[in-house]
Structures are given as C-alpha cells and as structure tokens.
Amino acid sequence: MAGDLIGSLRICSHCILPETFPGIKFDDQGICNYCRKEQKALQKSVEKKAQYRRRLDDLINDIKGKAPLYDAVMAYSGGKDSSYTLKLIKEQYRLKLLAITFDNHFVSPMAWENIRTVTNTLEVDHISFRPPWPVAKKIFSLTAQRDIFPRPTLLRASAVCTSCMGMVKGVVLRTALEMKIPLVAFGWSPGQAPIHSAIMKTNPKLIRQNQMAFGNALPEDIRKELKPYFIPEVYYQEYADSFPYNIHPLAFFDYDEEEIMSEMRELGWRPPEDTDTNSTNCLLNAFANQCHIDRHGFHPYVWEIANMVRQGVVDRDEGIAKIYSPQDPDMVKYAKEKLGL
C-alpha cells in the first residue's frame, strides 16, 4: 500500500497528512492530492513572495507616519512567530508599533517574560487585554467539548484555538479602528495562512459577515457574554473609511527556523520549556490538540506543518515528531482541571 506508516496510520509520503484528513486521496506513489494540488503554486512561490514584499513596501510607504498614534498594531502572543514578526516590521520598516497580547488565562509564565523582554528591547508599546476568567472558562470549556464552528475552520485549528482567535481578531481590529491604526499585523507561520491572504484590506461588510458567522456558531448566552469582543454594530458605519490592512509577513519573508531562533535569542527571547511542541506561549494548547485529535482523528496543526514541509521550511522528520508525538499528559491534565472538565 502506498504512503508511509506511523504505527498503523498511513500518511502521505511527501508531506505528513494522514489518511484520516478529510478529502485526502493517495496516488500510487503514496503522495496525497493536497501535495499534487500545491505543486503548481510552489513553482511560482519565489516570484509571488517577491511580489508581496514589493506590495508591503508600497503599502508602508503610503501609511508610515500618517496615523495619529501608531503605524501598526501587532497581535502579539509572545510566541516565536509573533515575536519574530514584531522584530521584522520594527527593524525593517521602523514603524511606530503597538503590541497587544490577548491574555486568555493560559499564557505561560515564560511567554510573559519573553513579551516583557522583546517589547522592551524593541522599544514597542505593549498592552494586554484579558476577559474575566468566568467568560474565558465558559467558551474554552464549551469548545473543548464540542465543535461549534464550520468544518473548514476545523481543518486548520482546534475549536478551542478558533474561539480564542475569534476574540483576538475582534479585540485587535477594534483597537485599530478606535486608534485609527492603518495596519494590523499577525505572526501567522508560512503554513498557517496562504500567501494570497498575506496583505489584505479589510472591509466592513466582510468583517461583519465573518463576525456574524462566528457569533451565530455560539450558544445565545455565550454570544451575549462575548459581545464586547466583537466589533460593535455602530462601528461599521462610524469607521467605514478606516478599516485597516491585515498583513502576515512571514508568508512572504524568508522563514528559516534556526535563523529565527538565533535572532530571537539575540533579542533576549527564550524558548519556553513550559509549553507543548506546537506552541511557544499557550498552556491550553496541548489539551485543545488532544480534544481535536479525539474527535477528528487528526492533529489540528497537521495542515500547517504539512504546508511547511512542502515549502521546505520544516524538515519532514521534525514535522512528524511535532504532529505524531503524544500530547504531554501533564499539560493536558493542567488545562482540563483548570477548566473544571
């Protein structure tokens, strides 16, 4: 039978997607249909990345120094990728930046240390936003137990992460609108979000519809409690002309994990020892992963890591280790107990 085996699980012989991944088919060489589909795009990726770098240069030339307070706001988790993105846009473009950390009550102590160190070293203003624990507990407990979001979302992230990111995006966008900040930066890895979404002008109608879809997925009581983390209805008109650009530069800048780690160490950032293999900031992640694996039979990070293996930015064996190692039982237990499950 074509494909490689991890125990009795068949995975693609080129990337690392498993036979349990929705819609997957293997050819007689054991290569999956997703790898075949990506071949054409990967051939054009050098040209495409250069094109996006030029687009970002142009965009920054247009906006730099014109906003009243900050040129850009960064959704900053304190993890490796968002710390590196913050450094990249600060040093490469000399922007006036605001970093926002969404404190989901599971940010690791080492991540907080890294946040302090990096924002101090880069001289970036930083604020954090924390919903009350009962609200966070309710949404994370719900999404740990049930898949409430559309199926395509769950191919890329666990329901727990999707709920958290929904709040992050809402809070960061709201801050950008209120402070008239023209650029919102995210530290998505090159496998997390496709390059064609790497520079995008947000617009009120699409954001409104996205938020409605997110809100409608929630039970009514939780939807009401989460309302403060969404964009208020009146903002769609009030700020209609100042919806910002979203960027995630790691999709089109060189991404070499060793080089990134080395640059981050120079900055004083330390790899956390208190998080799981797929996160450098969150203590809820291992439990979220375990819930997703139990419900769907595949790891919620497998899509991202498979993309990075195809792009050659993660070694395949390393990708297999990240995805097919068991979740740390102590970390799973910690989050589960904290959520009262």
Place this chain on the structure above:
Amino acid sequence: MSDLRERIRAFVIENFLFGNDDGLSDESSFLEEGIIDSTGILELVSFLEEEFGITVEDEELIPENLDSINNVVNYLARKLAG
C-alpha cells in the same frame, strides 16, 4: 455562464466540501452556512484570479461579490465583460 457556474461549483465542492456537495445550492451563503471561512474566501479569490485572469480589487472583496455561487458567477461575468 453555465460553464463559469460549473467551474466555480466544482472548485467549492473539491476544496471546501471534500467532494461531497451536501446539497450546496447556488444561493447558499458561504460564510453564514459555514461552507467557506474567511481564509477560504481568499483562496476563492486566488482561484478566480488565476483561473480567469482577473484582478479582484480590495473594494470588491464584499459578500455581494463572493458569498455564494450566484454572487461569484454574476461578479465574474461583470469582470470578464468589462
């Protein structure tokens, strides 16, 4: 028009519904019905640009153009005619 419709429909079914059309109608709202998420909308945009040689401008990234098969077909027909 029917060719455009079939190509868009096939793309949505293959990429977002994993080959199962699940009763996808031409009016189904991609976002409201959870067929495509916000990242998926941009994958759809990339498909339209590459497959049909159009450029989707920032201000055209609105539900009226992209949130159902009918909306995409009508938008695309206008772009190709223009």
